[in-house]
Amino acid sequence: MPETxxxxxxxxxxxxxxxxxxIAGAYLPADIFARYHRMRGNRVLMVSGSDAHGTPxxxxxxxxxxxxxxxxxxxxxxxxxTFERFGISFDxxxxxATDNHAQVSQELFLQLREAGYIYPAEQTLxxxxxxxRFLPDRYVEGTCPVCGYEGAxxxxxxxxxxxxxxxxxxxxxxxxxxATPVPRPSTHFFLxxxxxxEPLREWVERQEHWRPAVRNFTLGLLREGxxxxxxxxxxxxxxxxxxxxxxxxxxxxxxxxxxxxxxASIEWASRNGTPEAxxxxxxxxxxxxxxxxxxxxxxxxxxIWPAMLMGRGGLNLPYDVPANQYVTMxxxxxxxxxxxxxxxxxxxxxxxxxxLRYMLSAIMPETSDSDFTWxxxxxxxxxxxVATWGNLVNRVLTFTRRNFDARVPEPRAMLAPESQAxxxxxxxxxxxxxQHIEAVRLRAALQAAMSVAQQTNRYLDERAxxxxxxxxxxxxxxxxxxxINVISGLASLFQPFMPFTSPVxxxxxxxxxxxxxxxxxxxxxxxxxxxxxPSPLFKKLDDAxxxxxxxxxxx
RNA sequence: GGCAGGGUAGCUCAGUGGUAGAGCAGGGGACUCAUAAGCCCUUGGUCGGCGGUUCAAAUCCGCCCCCUGCUACCA
Numbered sequence: 001m002p003e004t005x006x007x008x009x010x011x012x013x014x015x016x017x018x019x020x021x022x023i024a025g026a027y028l029p030a031d032i033f034a035r036y037h038r039m040r041g042n043r044v045l046m047v048s049g050s051d052a053h054g055t056p057x058x059x060x061x062x063x064x065x066x067x068x069x070x071x072x073x074x075x076x077x078x079x080x081x082t083f084e085r086f087g088i089s090f091d092x093x094x095x096x097a098t099d100n101h102a103q104v105s106q107e108l109f110l111q112l113r114e115a116g117y118i119y120p121a122e123q124t125l126x127x128x129x130x131x132x133r134f135l136p137d138r139y140v141e142g143t144c145p146v147c148g149y150e151g152a153x154x155x156x157x158x159x160x161x162x163x164x165x166x167x168x169x170x171x172x173x174x175x176x177x178x179a180t181p182v183p184r185p186s187t188h189f190f191l192x193x194x195x196x197x198e199p200l201r202e203w204v205e206r207q208e209h210w211r212p213a214v215r216n217f218t219l220g221l222l223r224e225g226x227x228x229x230x231x232x233x234x235x236x237x238x239x240x241x242x243x244x245x246x247x248x249x250x251x252x253x254x255x256x257x258x259x260x261x262x263x264a265s266i267e268w269a270s271r272n273g274t275p276e277a278x279x280x281x282x283x284x285x286x287x288x289x290x291x292x293x294x295x296x297x298x299x300x301x302x303x304i305w306p307a308m309l310m311g312r313g314g315l316n317l318p319y320d321v322p323a324n325q326y327v328t329m330x331x332x333x334x335x336x337x338x339x340x341x342x343x344x345x346x347x348x349x350x351x352x353x354x355x356l357r358y359m360l361s362a363i364m365p366e367t368s369d370s371d372f373t374w375x376x377x378x379x380x381x382x383x384x385x386v387a388t389w390g391n392l393v394n395r396v397l398t399f400t401r402r403n404f405d406a407r408v409p410e411p412r413a414m415l416a417p418e419s420q421a422x423x424x425x426x427x428x429x430x431x432x433x434x435q436h437i438e439a440v441r442l443r444a445a446l447q448a449a450m451s452v453a454q455q456t457n458r459y460l461d462e463r464a465x466x467x468x469x470x471x472x473x474x475x476x477x478x479x480x481x482x483x484i485n486v487i488s489g490l491a492s493l494f495q496p497f498m499p500f501t502s503p504v505x506x507x508x509x510x511x512x513x514x515x516x517x518x519x520x521x522x523x524x525x526x527x528x529x530x531x532x533x534p535s536p537l538f539k540k541l542d543d544a545x546x547x548x549x550x551x552x553x554x555x
Numbered sequence: 556g557g558c559a560g561g562g563u564a565g566c567u568c569a570g571u572g573g574u575a576g577a578g579c580a581g582g583g584g585a586c587u588c589a590u591a592a593g594c595c596c597u598u599g600g601u602c603g604g605c606g607g608u609u610c611a612a613a614u615c616c617g618c619c620c621c622c623u624g625c626u627a628c629c630a
């Protein structure tokens with residue numbers, strides 16, 4: 001019985017290209033998860049898109065003297081290319097700039113307003129008379145009322161760490177024009193999050209399969225109590241508020257961006273010519289919805305979005321929110337401004353995708369922050385991908401080619417116990433790796449697959465077909481027949497993690513056709529199958545690469 | 556400050572009550588099919604500190620120290 005799985009991935013903010021930390025935090029785990037479920041024959045929809053709106057994009061646009069639209073389009077194109085070249089297999093990667101998204105967002109806005117969960121209220125905001133615009137807190141600077149530091153931002157004082165309200169700042173000034181901001185009233189809409197505190201708490205309490213960090217953090221937020229939040233802003237870049245008298249105001253990004261999961265699903269369905277197909281993922285209670293993202297996004301996916309869904313009614317709540325911690329770069333948090341990151345467009349232009357997919361899977365920050373270093377990247381490539389897995393394929397196939405005329409050898413009728421045991425091990429690994437992936441323990445899943453490759457190397461050494469062939473050709477034939485069949489299984493086990501090299505390994509092992517279509521199982525390779533000319537799956541990397549890559553950091 | 560996560564071998568990290576683990580690095584060995592790769596053996600830790608619960612604690616409880624993240628435009 002196929003399952004229905006909706007894979008929602010965080011919407012990247014379209015103001016800079018993606019870096020490896022974001023890939024490890026959300027896009028890669030989501031992709032592995034989706035590819036696995038597709039191989040299982042489950043019905044999968046994986047969606048995300050560029051977050052096109054918000055102040056940082058308008059500010060960047062002003063700084064570069066071009067339109068916000070141009071900033072968004074440039075980065076959106078970059079995202080699509082990264083996903084394509086790195087093998088992130090979205091069913092649809094759209095953006096919040098589509099008419100469809102605006103329409104779905106406005107509709108949900110009105111539904112929640114109708115239900116009494118959105119209400120208008122007047123608030124006093126800082127206004128820049130010279131630039132003729134309202135100021136977001138972080139674009140006001142002034143003296144901190146707590147410690148007297150003169151460079152405090154309106155949202156927070158970097159000196160003492162106090163959380164501030166821009167209106168409290170002494171001697172405030174606008175970062176747009178240096179003008180002195182003036183308080184000015186403006187009416188905005190608010191989302192009544194307070195109404196959902198208890199329903200959310202009861203719901204989260206029952207989600208015992210969530211990661212402890214995600215669940216405890218959310219319960220902490222709910223214990224303190226959610227406050228109603230403003231969901232409109234005085235901006236001209238964004239989705240218009242669909243209410244008379246609010247022309248010139250926009251729906252704020254954090255309210256509108258999470259709706260993207262729904263609007264993207266609807267867009268996918270209509271593009272496919274099956275406009276109702278999204279309902280299977282959102283309305284059927286047996287469908288499961290997973291939200292992949294970094295830990296900074298947890299509150300939106302475990303409180304605000306579920307509250308919006310509860311308020312609307314009739315749509316599935318998140319089944320799991322497997323948020324990852326952060327991947328740091330050589331010990332420091334990734335930073336755009338300091339250029340402290342592995343930029344994906346840069347990486348895919350110069351390196352193969354699978355070694356980084358493997359590395360990031362192996363250090364995936366599932367329970368705590370983890371650290372990426374180029375030295376470790378080279379080591380894992382050389383010691384694990386080249387030496388353990390790539391070399392296993394290569395040694396088996398070159399030996400077979402030379403001694404058995406490039407055909408899978410005919411084994412004895414009854415396999416030796418150790419041969420049967422290694423075949424059983426690879427078959428059992430599908431169950432074990434699959435359980436890990438379904439529980440989103442991807443690091444453990446990859447390790448379980450890799451350990452079968454290690455066992456297979458041991459098996460080869462025990463059976464030593466290179467010496468057996470001299471006295472007992474049948475023994476060598478059995479060993480190679482067995483090893484080739486194990487390789488066929490291993491290629492499928494690795495496919496969700498390494499979708500570029502695994503199909504190659506699978507074909508080298510004598511298989512034809514599509515590895516993903518062959519399903520989550522070992523494809524048996526019968527004796528007599530002819531084998532193609534083998535070539536190495538991975539390139540051994542030179543240690544000099546470490547220095548070269550590290551020199552690019554921080555410049 | 557509050558909340559959350561983490562502090563286990565030189566390095567990166569698994570391990571939630573029952574004789575301390577993996578990979579890498581270091582040392583030794585047998586082999587030679589393979590991108591000198593693979594295999595076997597081995598050195599190495601008072602599991603952040605102090606108390607407590609228990610027949611038994613890395614694992615549960617309390618306090619302390621250190622690292623990381625979050626702290627929400629409160630209307």
